[in-house]
Amino acid sequence: MIREAQDSVCEAIEAVEVGVKFKEDVWSRPGGGGGISRVLQDGAVWEKAGVNVSVVYGVMPPEAYRAAKAAAATDQKPGPVPFFAAGISSVLHPKNPFAPTLHFNYRYFETDAPKDDPGAPRQWWFGGGTDLTPAYIFEEDVKHFHSIQKSACDKFDPTFYPRFKKWCDDYFYIKHRGERRGLGGIFFDDLNDCDQEMLLSFATECANSVVPAYIPIIEKRKNLPFTDQHKAWQQLRRGRYVEFNLVYDRGTTFGLKTGGRIESILVSLPLTARWEYDHKPEEGTEEWKLLDACINPKEWL
Numbered sequence: 001m002i003r004e005a006q007d008s009v010c011e012a013i014e015a016v017e018v019g020v021k022f023k024e025d026v027w028s029r030p031g032g033g034g035g036i037s038r039v040l041q042d043g044a045v046w047e048k049a050g051v052n053v054s055v056v057y058g059v060m061p062p063e064a065y066r067a068a069k070a071a072a073a074t075d076q077k078p079g080p081v082p083f084f085a086a087g088i089s090s091v092l093h094p095k096n097p098f099a100p101t102l103h104f105n106y107r108y109f110e111t112d113a114p115k116d117d118p119g120a121p122r123q124w125w126f127g128g129g130t131d132l133t134p135a136y137i138f139e140e141d142v143k144h145f146h147s148i149q150k151s152a153c154d155k156f157d158p159t160f161y162p163r164f165k166k167w168c169d170d171y172f173y174i175k176h177r178g179e180r181r182g183l184g185g186i187f188f189d190d191l192n193d194c195d196q197e198m199l200l201s202f203a204t205e206c207a208n209s210v211v212p213a214y215i216p217i218i219e220k221r222k223n224l225p226f227t228d229q230h231k232a233w234q235q236l237r238r239g240r241y242v243e244f245n246l247v248y249d250r251g252t253t254f255g256l257k258t259g260g261r262i263e264s265i266l267v268s269l270p271l272t273a274r275w276e277y278d279h280k281p282e283e284g285t286e287e288w289k290l291l292d293a294c295i296n297p298k299e300w301l
Contacts, residue, residue: 001200002053002088002106003036005207009051009090010038012211016218018044022051027261032058037264041271044095045222050267051090057083059115060258082112087128088207089251091268092214097234099221100134100141101182101241102214103268105251106203126199127189130210131168133182133241135234137290139300141217142183146300148213149186149206156202157194164188169297174244179294181244189250233287235274240294242273 010022020043028034035054040046059080087107094101106128113122132145146165153160168187172180186206191199245252245268255265281287 001204001207002055002086005088005106005204005210006036006038006051006053008208009210012215013040013046013049013051013092016045016215016222017049020044022049025263027264029054029056029058029261030259032056035261035264037261037267039267045099045218047093047095048267048271049090049092050264051088052264052267053086053088054260054264055084055086056258056260057085058258059083060254063257079115079117082115084110089268090210093238093270094218094222096222096224097135097226097230098138098224099218100132101238101270102130102132102210104128104130104207104210106207108200108203123192124196125190125192126203127191128203128206129164129168129171129185129187130206130213131172131182131185131187132214133237135237135290136230136286137183137293138217138221141220142300144217145185145213148209150301152202152205152209153186155205156198160188160202161186172244174240174248176247177240177243179240179291180297181240181294183293183300184297232274232276233281235272236276236279237290238270238273239275242269245269 014021017040020040022038022040025037025039026034027037033054033056035052035056037050037052040049043049060083061080085107087105089105089107090103092102106126108124108126110124111122130149132142134141149165150161153164164186165184168184169180171187172182172184174181252265252268281291
């Protein structure tokens with residue numbers, strides 16, 4: 001499933017991009033497994049687009065287990081935890097400040113009993129989501145994006161979209177700023193309260209919804225004229241993206257703590273970003289409207 005999703009997303013991006021193709025790296029992880037990283041950099045449409053798949057296994061330290069599983073027990077006995085993880089992860093950063101960044105990630109985990117606690121239960125769970133991070137709000141774009149996420153969820157359970165939409169708003173929260181990274185979407189983790197095959201089908205449906213949710217927005221916004229001021233605001237919002245991914249993102253933490261490939265882990269970071277001292281947009285501006293929506297999440301549907 002993750003290989004098919006990687007192929008379909010990369011094909012859709014290359015169909016929109018001009019003259020630049022993905023570079024592919026096949027890598028192996030010391031300790032077990034590996035992956036395929038595909039990165040397109042400095043194109044006409046995307047500044048940086050990464051679409052990675054990995055299948056890794058072996059043992060991970062307890063701190064990596066806690067990073068991987070949101071509800072990991074704090075009283076868990078120390079010791080390496082045997083694990084298997086398979087997933088696809090992607091971040092797409094366009095050049096035009098009116099075109100939004102997109103992130104999606106879908107993954108499956110299994111753990112075995114720790115070696116020093118053979119009686120502990122084995123566990124499995126699915127996690128992932130798709131979320132939109134624009135620098136400027138086009139309400140029709142955000143509604144389109146959320147409607148595709150809702151449709152994917154509704155095929156399986158009508159409670160999924162409202163539940164996972166709130167989860168997304170809560171997860172992509174930059175605590176030290178008091179704001180969200182973007183305008184949300186869906187996000188879930190530790191999902192194992194349904195049949196495994198059903199959840200695999202759900203994750204597949206979500207991965208298949210990425211292209212129809214995102215590419216039409218890019219087609220509309222990729223060539224809009226913009227000013228240096230628009231670009232500077234996009235760079236400031238990318239700074240927020242970097243802050244979240246390096247400080248809070250559990251996927252980054254898990255990759256670092258399990259000895260993952262550093263280039264693949266940090267491919268989510270934009271090629272360029274900006275930090276201005278004490279920057280505050282003027283109230284009522286388009287920049288202020290975006291920041292307000294990141295501070296006060298909205299119901300888009």
